[in-house]
Amino acid sequence: MLRAALSRTLPQISGISSCRYSAAAIPAPNAQPEVHYNKLFISNEWQDAVSGRAFPTINPSTGEVICQVAEADKVDVDKAVKAAKDAFRLGSPWRRMDASHRGLLLNRLADAIERDTAYLAELETLDNGKPYAISYCVDVPMVVKCLRYYAGWADKCEGKTIPIDGDYFSYTRHEPVGVCGQIIPWNFPLLMQAWKLGPALATGNTVVMKVAEQTPLTALYIASLIKEVGFPPGVVNILPGMGPSAGAAIAGHMEVDKIAFTGSTEVGHLIQKASASSNLKKVTLELGGKSPNIILSDANMEEAVEQSHFALFFNQGQCCCAGSRTYVQESIYNEFVERSVELAKKRVVGDPFNLKTDQGPQVDEDQFQKILGYISSGKKEGAKLMCGGGAAADRGYFIQPTIFGNVQDNMTIAREEIFGPVMQILKFKDLEEVVERANDTMYGLASAVFTKDIDKAHYISSGLRTGTVWINCYNVFGAQAPFGGYKMSGNGRELGEYGLQNYTEVKTVTIKVPQKNS
């Protein structure tokens, strides 16, 4: 199985930067995968919402309803929290389990997901609109890698013994935090679920997860695998539902010990306020961005253009870390713009189940309208529309790959997160200037520099106030490397060893001894 995966694996499977897949390697997708699970998942059981309500989930390629999904609200959240709390009580199977066995369960989950790669990729594409080739080659494999990575950490979370003053023996225990509320977005449904479950479960927590109302289906299928591989009941509970009801109920719950939220900065504010108003639960946030991508005149032009294109347009522009302010040094600006436009015009927009498609629809009507609104503001405020600029089809939420040149820092499209296939190209002269302009934002999620000069690379990467800096690449992710934001792009880091800290509560134990010796 491994060898098959390795031969299918791409040169940079851990990075989604250059997906050099061939259509021949990907099996033909079923564009109408069956939905098996559309209810709430609590205590390893499928349940209707107490209210009996349900909501439709839409196929963004067509605007049509895929199916109805049970809609959780406060009462259901209470049930789920109760189940998670029960699974966390001292002496429970989950608390008594060897850490290595927690790791084994995560590995088994990864195996089961790998087994069902094709189906999961189909369901993801149906619900989210991302091209199937990407779901299959990138999203699902990265999910598997993330879970395997955290499976490995489970029995390696170590406290310390500490040489304290006095006749004492002192040590720390790295304990799980408890019941963790997790609210995930719609842009990478499967991957965001894995980023949240991996560290939480490896460290022994229990989870109440609310999935995005736009894209609940793949998360619910994963719930069935969680049960299949043997996680005890109540360890993971998954609730489809709306932000203002189910999401708010979790954020404000007095018995949820921690909340992790990925989504817009706007809602991030609400989450933090809700924690403060309720029980001061620990909060980690992964929010929006307006990430600067800085191209110096000595950069490899072809690579810079290609990577910048990928940095913005990947996932229909729906990435928190999208390189949405492309700063190009004066002397190469014209050529860069020309080449970028050429590349954007080649982008194939269409049915995501077609393996030749580069770009699918935006996720829903709201996003679609919002993006068109931004494009409109760009035109109004005097940016130069170089290509695209409108809807790309008559049905579904497709938008043409759009590029604005001559963008100024104070334009709306240069300041606000668009979350769509709209690229902004700005001009700069020198390094100090561009670092200052790049930092002049409330966001601070990611950034990039393209240059051959080692000194310039260091200067800029040290100066940028962002959680990730990519040098001569973009969107390179690995389960091993931490990811998160400065400033209003969030707090806390996900992935890597750092990701464990958010899910760990440190307890210091100090024992009196008759005579301490070193």
Add this chain to the structure above:
Amino acid sequence: MPIPDLEVQYTKIFINNEWHESSSGGKMPVLNPASGDVLCEVEEGSPEDVDKAVRSARAAFQLGSPWRRMDASDRGELLSRLADLVERDRLLLATLEALDSGKLFLMAYFVDLVATIKTLRYFGGWADKIQGRTIPVDGDYFTYTRHEPIGVCGQIIPWNFPVMMFAWKIAPALCCGNTVVIKPAQQTPLTALHMAALIKEAGFPPGVVNVVPGYGPTVGNAIAQHMDIDKVAFTGSTAVGKLIQKAAGDSNLKRVTLELGGKNPIIVFADCNLEYAVQQAHSGLFFNQGQCCLAGSRVFVEEPIYEEFVRRSVEKARAKILGNPLVPGVDQGPQIDQQQFDKILELIESGRKEGATLECGGAPWGQRGLFIQPTVFSDVTDGMRIAKEEIFGPVQQIMRFRGVHEVVQRANSSQYGLAAGVFTSDMDKALTVSSALQAGMVWVNCYNAMSTQCPFGGFKMSGNGRELGEYALNEYTEVKAVTIKISQKNS
């Protein structure tokens, strides 16, 4: 149930993912210690075979090689895959292990093989978590460390836990990215060779692991002396440990880690749970026919409970059932070979001569095979040979003590320092004694409680370095600090 009439598949030298015959043409007989029969013959490695293996390991370690270019997470995946294959072949490996080493089949199946699988999975998980640091040095510099593999690692393993020792050695080495030349014990090469086949099946590139069966003075010595081996890890007797360290010093100053013998004290206080302590001390000594570096071979019992403790220990020893290790219901198999057999009997004789009280056993057992009766000596004093020398057989020594300070001092007066056990219900005593004992592992109210996450190794002449746990990674990593001049350092 063990596999009946098991055929041995792999008997050659494993280099570069290929099976080779011996350069010298030599063959080694592999014996079944329960019967004395020859199981098969295995190609006998020679120093030329070691050279070949080292060349193959060196090539696999070249900058730009598949192994060096591989994602760390993929190295971890390969180790996980190997664990899966061991799990698939668990019955076969357990049967082979019992036949070759004389250990009980049920122990091989439920203990040795389980530990092997867990060790491979544990270190598979570490592969992509071996992290250097970025460091705030003075001046306009950007400094970081890379935790690189050391290179070609020579590994020499013993016959008491053949397949488990194989996993303990290759797992941390491979997870850190090294390549390996490993010599299994001449008494027990068979499971190592089957593992070699699984390593190839799992997909490790050629040359990453090379297995050269052979004798200590030839193959072992060639490894320890080799100018192109970067590190040697040895588990075995303290006497040979000294030779390894000398050879490393004589040759290229290769890094050395040693896991050697022990004469491990178990201290039983009067306030313990007596029955439980007797049972733990019993299995702490007699496990694996007494052939454990960890064997609790000096049992110090506090005066008030001494008589009762001896009485119950003898009862347990007498109840042991010896026989064919493949048959369930048997408690103890044969010793590994004639040499060990003779040495154990000689030490038993010395115990008699020097005045210890022989409570039970003391002689061989059975018509064929190398079986020794479970033996208990009481009234042992610290100066006796049986109290000082490692016996490596089913011979338990029980001595009395009066006070805490006395027993700690007596426990520590040994050149060894591998493990120790303390039985008491008093927290203060437990913490005080465990801090005072010069031993790499101290067990409180238990014995032989081991797990892959926890480091294992000795103080003093029981060795140096630690295996298992995160600590093991230090032994297979070379730290490189890289410092880059930059025009302006900012915090």
